Amino acid sequence: MxxxxxxxxxxxxxxxxxxxxxxxxxxxxxxxxxxxxxxxxxxxxxxxxxxxxxxxxxxxxxxxxxxxxxATQGQLNILDTHPFQYGSWVFVHNGNIAGFEQIREKLLERISPVMRRFILGNTDTEVLFYTLLSKMAERCDLERRGYPLEDLAAAARETVDSICELAGDICTEDGADPVTNTFLTFVITNGQTMLAHQGGKPLQCSTHKQHCPERDSCPYFAPECERKVEGGFVSHLVFSSEPLMGDNVWEPMQPRQMIGVDWRMQMQRF
Incomplete structure (x- = not known):
């Protein structure tokens, strides 16, 4: 690894x-x-x-x-640098909330008071993260190790809809201005459950390799390591803003598509 x-x-x-x-x-x-x-x-x-x-x-x-x-929002300091963390959850965002400064207070009102006080920086990403955490907390204990993937996906969908209600729909146009449009591509995980959302900015997903160079020595090698899986068990799941050179086979995610895995490495597409 x-x-x-x-x-x-x-x-x-x-x-x-x-x-x-x-x-x-x-x-x-x-x-x-x-x-x-x-x-x-x-x-x-x-x-x-x-x-x-x-x-x-x-x-x-x-x-x-x-x-x-x-950077599209916030300052060049540690507080505004990704990944953001709350408890066991970490979060990264590739994108922008259009008109963030004008709608920031309205966005903050939609975050639970318990969560809101932990926002320390100035980025739209941190507000997006804590909006999602608020939605997640309504469904399940955030510190539950096996946080249900279905609940995480439902919370993410509600979060995106809530942001878009104030900032406008996500932009899917190639070459669109990264500052004046809304892009909500993100990944969140607690180490066991992981979810990625394609929110306008490109996101690639890989669940297998053409040929694993370590297939004869890796103790975790399985048939799924070398064949595409639409759902169910996967040996690995990798997300990247662009395909990385190497053995992994990459597929582009579609706008508003979500892909995730739970603690059993059971993958679902939403």
């Missing part, structure tokens, strides 16, 4: 480190140890930050969430 993570973050021709040249406003990596998320962030550009190389080289978690930032 360690070499695979390092390749996706650093070594591949279009790894996250290289993508940071187009997204220079900070980076963050969240990984899980002993069921708890560990989050490392920097406001430096990942391609020039030695800490990014060091972190990506030691990560051996089964669940990793990484992000390089191109």
């Amino acid at each position: 360690q070499s695979q993570v390092h390749r996706s973050l650093v070594s591949a021709d279009n790894a996250l480190m290289q993508q940071s040249e187009r997204n220079p406003d900070g980076w963050g990596v969240a990984y899980f140890l002993g069921g708890a998320p560990h989050v490392v962030k920097s406001v430096s550009t990942a391609v020039s930050d030695e800490m990014f190389r060091r972190v990506s080289g030691v990560v051996t978690s089964e669940t990793v969430l990484a992000h390089v930032r191109k």
